[in-house]
Structures are given as C-alpha cells and as structure tokens.
Amino acid sequence: MENFNPLRDAVPVGEIKRALVIKLRHHGDVLVSSPVFSVLKAHAPQVEIDALVYADTAEMLTFHPAITTVHTIDRKWKQLGVVGQLQAELALYNSLKARGYDLIIHLTEHWRGAWLCRLLQPRWSVGPAVGGRSKRWKRSFTHLQSFPRNALRHMVETNLDALRRIGIQPAPAERRMRLVPGAAAETSVAAYLQGFGLAGRDFIHIHPASRWFFKCWPVEQMAALVGRLQAEGHAVVLTAAPSADEKAMLTAIQSRLTQPAFSLSGQLSLKELAALTQAAKLFIGVDSAPMHIAAAVGTPTVALFGPSGDKQWGPWGVPFRVVSSQQHPCRPCGIDGCGGGKVSDCLTSLGVDEVLTAAHELLAP
Structure with a gap:
C-alpha cells in the first residue's frame, strides 16, 4: 500500500538519480545544512547527491557519507582577472552540467542558485520564497519553500523545510548533523x-x-x-x-x-x-x-x-x-x-x- 502524501506537487523521489544542494554561506551555516544530505539519502538511497559550497567551507562536508562530490566556488577567483575568473566559472558550470541533475535544492537567497537552476534545467528545483524578489527569481524554481524569519526555529529545521516542501518528511533520528574528520x-x-x-x-x-x-x-x-x-x-x-x-x-x-x-x-x-x-x-x-x-x-x-x-x-x-x-x-x-x-x-x-x-x-x- 502506498503512503498517502497530501502535497499535490510532491516530487517522486524514486525518479531522482542525481541531486545538487547549494549552500553558499559561512562555515557554521554549511554545517547545519548537513542533515539535508542525510535525510535525502535516507528517503532516496539511489540518489547521487552533490554539494556546491565556497571553497573555504568545503571541509564541513567532505567525507560526508551521503555526498558523492563537493563542488566549490573559490572567492579568490576574482583575483584572477576577468579572463581567469570566466575560465574558472565555465569549468565549474561544465562540471555541474555533466552531472545531469534531476533535482537542485538551493538553501539561501543567493542569486547564483537561481541562475544555476535556469542554466542546468533540472526537472525539479527548490528555492526559498524571498519577499520582494522579482518574477525571474520565482520562475527559477519549480517549488518555492516558505522561509519565515522565525528566531524560535532552528536553522537545521529551516534547511530541512526544503525537503518537506517536495514531500519528504524527515524522521527525528535522521536530523543529526554530521561532520567526518577523517x-x-x-x-x-x-x-x-x-x-x-x-x-x-x-x-x-x-x-x-x-x-x-x-x-x-x-x-x-x-x-x-x-x-x-x-x-x-x-x-x-x-x-x-x-x-x-x-x-x-x-x-x-x-x-x-x-x-x-x-x-x-x-x-x-x-x-x-x-x-x-x-x-x-x-x-x-x-x-x-x-x-x-x-x-x-x-x-x-x-x-x-x-x-x-x-x-x-x-x-x-x-x-x-x-x-x-x-x-x-x-x-x-x-x-x-x-x-x-x-x-x-x-x-x-x-x-x-x-x-x-x-x-x-x-x-x-
């Protein structure tokens, strides 16, 4: 018997082959997003899950057992000059494009995530509903996650709300943060x-x-x-x-x-x-x-x-x-x-x- 899901636009997790989670923030912010990878893998074990973070925060996620590849953006690319930065950006885009993502989960208000959803054209994409943003932002995603500024809601749960928005309900035991020193x-x-x-x-x-x-x-x-x-x-x-x-x-x-x-x-x-x-x-x-x-x-x-x-x-x-x-x-x-x-x-x-x-x-x- 199939489980009933009241969310009409829930994503069929069995059809996801590759997913990308984007978290372009500081070290602590990246680490509190780690349960997203664990929960998604627990509910869709067939999925290869990648991360996209700033290079200096990558160690927060490397060795995570649910993550296949950690892609990075180096803020020092700006020091390479216009041509050097464009080459680095193009190399990143080609690496992401080659992965053929079915699902992209964007966990911040950074415009880069919206543009990547437009360029990579995944079947499903989730981003935060940001007040005052243009239609271009909203149309970049198939699903918009409610993103209340609630000081009583832990950021782990706020990050997991992106999964709830597509029909994945995390069990309490799945919500632990994870960092593997190596x-x-x-x-x-x-x-x-x-x-x-x-x-x-x-x-x-x-x-x-x-x-x-x-x-x-x-x-x-x-x-x-x-x-x-x-x-x-x-x-x-x-x-x-x-x-x-x-x-x-x-x-x-x-x-x-x-x-x-x-x-x-x-x-x-x-x-x-x-x-x-x-x-x-x-x-x-x-x-x-x-x-x-x-x-x-x-x-x-x-x-x-x-x-x-x-x-x-x-x-x-x-x-x-x-x-x-x-x-x-x-x-x-x-x-x-x-x-x-x-x-x-x-x-x-x-x-x-x-x-x-x-x-x-x-x-x-």
Whole structure:
C-alpha cells in the first residue's frame, strides 16, 4: 500500500538519480545544512547527491557519507582577472552540467542558485520564497519553500523545510548533523595529544573566539573559567583560528593563568579541529562554527550566547547547555554589540559560576 502524501506537487523521489544542494554561506551555516544530505539519502538511497559550497567551507562536508562530490566556488577567483575568473566559472558550470541533475535544492537567497537552476534545467528545483524578489527569481524554481524569519526555529529545521516542501518528511533520528574528520586529521590530533600527555576523553576543549568578536565572552571571565576547571583537576586544551585577533585573545587568556593551558592556537585545520573536539569529553565555546562542529561530532557542548539567537543557532543533536543572560530582555537582538560598539552587555554580564555549573551538569556521570 502506498503512503498517502497530501502535497499535490510532491516530487517522486524514486525518479531522482542525481541531486545538487547549494549552500553558499559561512562555515557554521554549511554545517547545519548537513542533515539535508542525510535525510535525502535516507528517503532516496539511489540518489547521487552533490554539494556546491565556497571553497573555504568545503571541509564541513567532505567525507560526508551521503555526498558523492563537493563542488566549490573559490572567492579568490576574482583575483584572477576577468579572463581567469570566466575560465574558472565555465569549468565549474561544465562540471555541474555533466552531472545531469534531476533535482537542485538551493538553501539561501543567493542569486547564483537561481541562475544555476535556469542554466542546468533540472526537472525539479527548490528555492526559498524571498519577499520582494522579482518574477525571474520565482520562475527559477519549480517549488518555492516558505522561509519565515522565525528566531524560535532552528536553522537545521529551516534547511530541512526544503525537503518537506517536495514531500519528504524527515524522521527525528535522521536530523543529526554530521561532520567526518577523517583518518589523517585524527592521526594528527592524536600526536598532538600524545605530546601533551593526554588521550581521548580526558580533557575539555575550549574555543573562546568567534570571527565576530561581539559574540565573545570577555577574556577575564574566560581565563577565570579555565583556572577554575584546572583547579578541579581538568586538563584544558585551548584553540583559536589562525587569525591574528583570535590568537591574540588566546595569548591574553594564557597570560592571566597561573598554569598555562594546553594550546593549539592557530595550528589546526578545520578537520583537525573537528578531530580534537571529537576526542574531548566536553566542549565550551560561544556561538561559532567550532560550536556547531562540536555538535556535529557528538561532543557535549556548553555554549555562551549573547546577541545571537540560541533557539535558531544553538547546539543541535547532542547533550548541551546554553548559558545566556536572564537580565537582558532585549536579547537576542542580532546587533554587533550594544549600540554597534562590538561589546555585548548580555555576554559581559555572564558569571563564571553560571558557566561552570553548566559544565558540571554535562560532566556528571
């Protein structure tokens, strides 16, 4: 007996041979789209599923068991000059055209996705319904996904709405994020840990920074937290991106500690960062890509949230605690610090005891 589907224009998933999912955003945004691949593969196991992302975010999806090929757009193509950029764009188009996609799922408002749907002419295509867009945008897709700006709906679910729009209803167990570090990254991280005298599950990983510093907890509080954890006997490994600002933050934290924590500041690739987090017994950080990485590799997570929305962007699919201010009813405001000043009162007001309590709850046997 066939299952009844009330959606009249549902896509017959058994007829899809190849699909392309487009997510042209930052690292965390790409990672929270990973369940789309898992769910589509679970409901249509015969489908070869490709991804199209920016080159610097590709490691968020490579090795994903549901993905056949990760195609990339390099933002540095603009440095190649007009001819060089056109050659790179044409090579990408030819690679995508050769795949012969039956279905394209476009998960952002980027116009490139609409143009690719027009050029590649898949049998079915899904894109977000964007207010104020022209008929050209709407006619680029066979299906338009309702795209409400709802701060209470997690972005994982918003991404999965593209599948719901074509008649695929994800089961709860299918909605986990997925990031595979890979054997090379795991071996590299094991060597780092061995050098520290550590092994898996006997340390806490803390990544204090975000590429947007208005999302960060003050250095003084973070250093106090690390010191308290060390005093309790926990080994702490600190990480930072290779950027000068993030490495400077880690240096400032270390300078305030009686005993410096173990540090891999600016030394890890994204895959190695994932392997390190996967080996940790707990991750502590702010609203950032490393926080999403922790959730994707299954590590319990303490996440500090200020002006960004934890309901929409919080840890997904793992044991977690969100620490946020109860004194500031204005959050989440989405502003880059109070008054645009890059410092968020709703974060600076968070106490060390609050974060430590959240950590204890997740560390409890």
